[in-house]
Amino acid sequence: MALDFGVFVSLFVDTLDYWWIIIPATLLGILVGAIPGFSAANTIIILLPLTLSMEPATGMIFMVALYTASRLGAGIPAILVNIPGTAGAAATPLDGYPMAVAGRGQQALAISFTASVAAGLITTVAALILIPWLSQVAFHLHSVEMIVVMLFGISLIATISAGDTIKGLIAGFFGLMIGYIGADVVYEAPRGTFGFLELYDKVPLIPALVGLFAISEAFVVIERNTILSEQGAVKQQHAGWGPTFEGIRDTLVHWKEVVWTSLLGLVIGVIPGAGAAIASFVAYQQSRILSKTPELYGTGHVPGLIAPESANNGVTSGTLIPLLIIGVPGGATAAIMAVVLEYHGVAFGPDLFDSQPMIAYGSFTAMLITYILLGLMILPLTRYFSHVMVVPTVYMAPILIAFTLVGSFVPRAYVFDMGVAIVFGVIGYIARRTGYHVAAILIGVILGPLLENYFLRALRISQGDLTVLFSSAIGNTLWVLLLLSLLAPGLKRYLGRLKSAKTNATK
Amino acid sequence: MNNQNRRLFLKLTAAGLAAAGMPALSYGAGFPERTIKVFIPTRAGGGADRNFRNFGGVWKDYLGVELEPSFYPGAAGRVGYETYMGKAEDDCHDLIFGNMGPEVLNWVVKKPNFSLDDYFYFLMVDADPGCVFISEKSSMKTLDDVVAEGKKRTLTVATSRLAHPASLGMLVLANKTGMKVNLIPLSGGKNTRNGVLTGEVDLGVLPVTTAMGRKGIKVLGLFDERNLVPEDAPGAVLINTEYKLGIPPLAAGARAFGIKTAAAEKYPDRFDKLRETGMKVFTDPAYKEAVTKGKGSWALIAPGGIAECRKYVDNITALGQEYRGLLTG
Amino acid sequence: MQQDPQHEARNILPDCIIPALALVFTVYYLTTITEVPWISQASAIVVSGLLSMAIVAFIIRSVWRIRRRRETLRLQGSLQAVLGYVPTSSRRIGLLALAVAYVWFIDSLGFTLTTLIFVFAAIVLLSSLANWKNALIISVSSSVIGYIVFLYFFKTRFPTGPIEDWLKSVL
Incomplete structure (x- = not known):
């Protein structure tokens, strides 16, 4: 399985032959990443008839490119209009959106893209080198360890609202309680569902996400003419290409941040069941703790944007490793990829790297190529994307609400979920107006059920013995x-x- | 003869027969008028999804319309069934495709909001026996090792759900042999497999298709009276007979199409068309090809009509009632 | 900084909405888990305990601050603090009502028509009827784009209505 450089170069060149599939997949990936409700996973499901008809290697490269690009796409609305397109981008608006409001949207996008591309390149190469070791991670991180990893993410609740810890905690615990709505994993007993069948499978994430962030924001911004603050509007008007280069420079200056948060993402990505959301929350939290200026986080601080963006791109390469080596997908998208590969009768395992190098190594080289392509394609667009910010709120707010409601519908096709988004929109609006952090609520809603699953599993395995947590x-x-x-x-x-x-x- | 030609041939024959006044083939004329919507009470990408894709991909040619799946996971299938009963039209265009084993067993543990007479299964697709499997890295190599170890300490056993025929098999086995087991429900076949592979639990139980032929996994035994998959599960012990469990060979995975009783009664001709065209899929080589190409095994495909489904449901209900105490923990 | 304390006191009645919501929800939640096995109750009980502690801390702090006249509780001005002043407040309520109506009617009117009406009505609400031309352009183009992307391209299962049926017969 050890890979020598010559083989790698020839594989890289071979993968370039697939440009005809990588380019459309990349464009589609950016698009679906940017639309809330769509994600790489459900797009791949929608496109299954297409992917299943391709050769396994072609199909895999297509899925990988789409997945990779969707990660970058999700950062765009997260930064510009405070809508994280997927749960993995939920930590991106924390510092990205304040930057955009201050008229630094173009710069923020450039930072996000540069950090993502750099992180993607670093972790893909790291993944190729570290495959034999990383594939073993799943054997050592079980429920007990995952409980602690989740707590790392949840501890962000306490620090995120440093201005008023008590209020932050109330918001976070409220979020956790909301996250416990639904049937538990062991006895399938419905809890706190208000009698709605639609809530048995937990509170749907996307409606909670767009409700708390976007819909509440739409209600807030209508008192301003544009999303931009006054100073921001002046700044935005005079922007040329400068902010893009400034953003690239900002990221390169913080190269250490990019390296360690992306590697953190890589390791978390390797763990089955942990995904981009937990990785970006943990990265943000740790970055803030290690920082010399923690008080700047949440105000539009560059490292606060770099950390989640490079971490969630690190996850992308990590999630494939356990899938290819031990047949255990690292996340939801990898699980769908497994379905496609299984359909073609592909046998996972270390042998895959010898028997079907185009699928095994090809996944990673395709990812490298996609990242390079993204870097070239998307950075020039930063200047134009950020024009969204000057659209008057009288138009922006209605469109935001309509399209985020639509996005809430997509994952499960329940009209009910659109109602859920409105409820969260109202909660989020009240929270914003009265000094509670919506991100604290959201962290609870996202990580609460995950924490509970691992907790219940650990307790069930130990037959109720709590000391298992320290075993x-x-x-x-x-x-x-x-x-x-x-x-x-x-x-x-x-x-x-x-x-x-x-x-x-x-x- | 390739597929295209064969289908054309079939169509022409059918047309010819219809013209000759064979009434059986003119049933349900004009049906289906739109896409057949299939409610699936589990997550996309799972075992039911795979089975449905294989079957639906061929059935659509006989029906002349697409079959569109929609997934309603949650609460051991309850969400899917309740949604189906609440939303489906009574015009035979809306079907449910589920796994009779765990889903009917779930009704024994917790009754649904609708009456169980309001729907029935009419087209059984497979009979996938439950199996006991283990990681190749495990120190236990045979089922006897497992039983011996289980007498020394409580073994953790991964399962998809507590109320699952495979869990039931394991509990009966433990009961008979005196071993101690602790069932860990990991929701879904994939997670169950992962739990065993990563060494978090000692062993696992699942329908055999979801476990066999996977890297790092060894199938130790089958809850069946014969081994239909000797190549994928070599050396698997036949637990029911070997350990004298005294339970019938109940498939842990018995995927089947179901329909609202009201729909079948209102449009008997449409319903007959569904039944008849559905049965034709089993003799279509394209279906066999689809099944064998994936991880499935053709030997486990078990065509069945209303009677076979009814028998399965009755058996599993009776067994569930007998072991109700064990299932609810 | 010895100013008139009455002027400085911040009204914290609006700040009590979220804790109150959280508390009501938690009490409701706990009533639904009285009969489930303890393992399914554990997480919620721990978190509801922590939440109650945080709320108690909030109350103690508020009482302390009210006594020092740094904070106050009064109904007057609370509504404005949450909703803003007229006309923004009435626009917010109107927008919420439109959003609720959007979800309410989408099942019967279908995606395209409901989106068109919602976007048009919301723009008019937020600006004025004089702006109807822009509102029309934007609402038509957003529903057309929505139709192409979601229904035509991605084949999402949005509720359909008269427009979708008509388009289907035309295309």
Whole structure:
């Protein structure tokens, strides 16, 4: 399975032969990524008749390119209009949208794209080198360890609303309670469903996402003429190509941030069941903790945008590894890819890299090519995309509401889900107007059910013994890290105060 | 003769027979008028999805319209059935495609909001026996090893759902042999397999199609009286007879099409057309090709009509009632 | 900074809406899990405990601040604080009503027609009837684009109505 450079180059060149499928897949990927409700996974499902009719290698390359491009697409509405197209982009607006409101939308897009492309390239190469080791991760991270990984993400609730921790916690716990609506995984007992069958399978994520972010935002912005703030509008008018280059430069300056958050995403992507959402929340949280200027996060801070975007692109390459090597998909999209490959009778495993290199290595080389293509194609568009921001809100708000309601319908085809989006829109609106962080609610809604699943599974396996939570070496190490990351900000403040006290004393 | 020619031939023959006044073939004229909508009570990309695609891909040629699946996962199939009963039209254009085993068993544990007489299954597609499987990395190599180990400590057993024929088989086996098992429901075949592969649980139970022929997985035994898949599950023990479980060979996966009783009664001619064209799929080589091309096994395809479905439902209901205590934990 | 404390006191009645919603929902949730196995109750019980603690902390803090006249609770001005002032407030309510109507009617009127009417009505509501030309252009083009992308290209199963039926017969 070890890959020497010569083989890699020839595979790369072979993959270039598939340009005719990579280019349309990339364009389609950007489009479906940018429309809320559509995602790579459900687009691939819609296109199954097409993919199933292709040769397995062609089909795989098509799916990989579409998946990769959809990640970048999802960042566009997240930054410009505060609508994360998918759960994986849910942490992107935290700093991306404030930048856009301040008239730095073009720059924010450039940052997001550069970080995504760089992260994608880094992790794809890293994945190729590290395949033998990364494929083993799934064997070591079980429910117990996953509980801690989820808590890493959930701890963001406490820090995200640093201005008012009590309110942040209320919002976050409220979100978690909402996340527990539906049948539990063990006994399938419906809980808190208001009698709606549509809520048995948990609160649908996309309606919650667009409701809390976009619909509530549409109600807020109608008091302004455009989404842009006043200063932002002035800035936007004078923009040329400058902000795009500024964005690229910003990202390159923070190259270390890109590298470690993307590798974090890669590792989380490898874990079955953990996906882009958890990766980007954890990356954002850790980036904030390690930062020297944590107070700037949430105000349009560059590293706050880089972290989630490079992490969720790291997930993209990670999610394929366990699928190809041990037949365990790392996420929802990889699971659909598995269906297609199984349909063609492709046998997963290390042998795949010898028997069908075009599927195994080809997936990664196709990803590399897609990223390069995206870099060339999408960066020049930043200047034009950001013009969306000057559309007057009298037009913007109705279109936003109509299309996000539509997006809420798409994943499950329930009109009910459009109603869910409105309910979350109202909750989100009240939360915004009264100083509660909508992202804190959303983190609860997204991660709550995941946390509960792992928790119930661990408890069921241990037959109700809570000490199981501290029963594994890896788990315990993660617990210590979690504790450290929670204590770090306070500790840093304390040390800082001590230091300034000392310098004052010496004066 | 290639497919196209063969179908043309079939169509011409049918037309000829109809012209000759064979009444059987003029049934349900003008039906179907629109796409047949199929409600599937599980997630897209699962076992039912795969089976449906294989079957529907061929059936559509006989019906002359597309079959469009829509997926309503949740609460062990309840969401799908309740949605079907609530939304489906009574005009034979809306069908449900489910797995009779776990779904009927679920009614035994928890009654649905509709009456069980309001729908029935009429076209059984496969009989997929339950199996016990293990990771190749496991220290246990045979079912006897498993039983011996289970007498020493409680084994964790991954299953798709608690109320599943495969879970039931495992519980009966544990009951008979005195081993201790702890069923871990992981919702869905894929997750169950993953739980076993990654070593989180000791072993797993599933319909055999969802477990066999996968890398790193070894099928140890089948809850059946014969091994129909000797190539994919070599050396699998026949648990029902070997351990004298005293249960009938109930398939853990028994996918079937169902319909609202009201629809079949209102339009008997349309319903007959569905039944007749459905049965033709089993003799179509294109169907065999689709099944064998994927991970399926042709030996497990088990054509069945209303009577076979009824018998299966009655058997599984009786068994579910007998072991109700074990299923609800 | 010794100003008149009455002027400084912030009205926190609106801030109580979210905790109140959370509390009501949690109580409702707990009533639905009285008969499920404990394992299915565990997570919700832990979180509802934490939520209650956070709300208690919020109440204690508010009482403390009210006593120091930094915060106050009063009905007057609360509605405006949440909804804004006329005309923005009435536009917000109108927009919400239109959104609810959109979801209500989409099943019978179909995707294209409902979207067209909603976008048109919402633009007129937010600007004025004098703006009807722009409203018409935007509403027609967004429903046409929506039709092409969602119904024609992606074949999503949106509710259909008279327009879709007509288009189907034409195309």
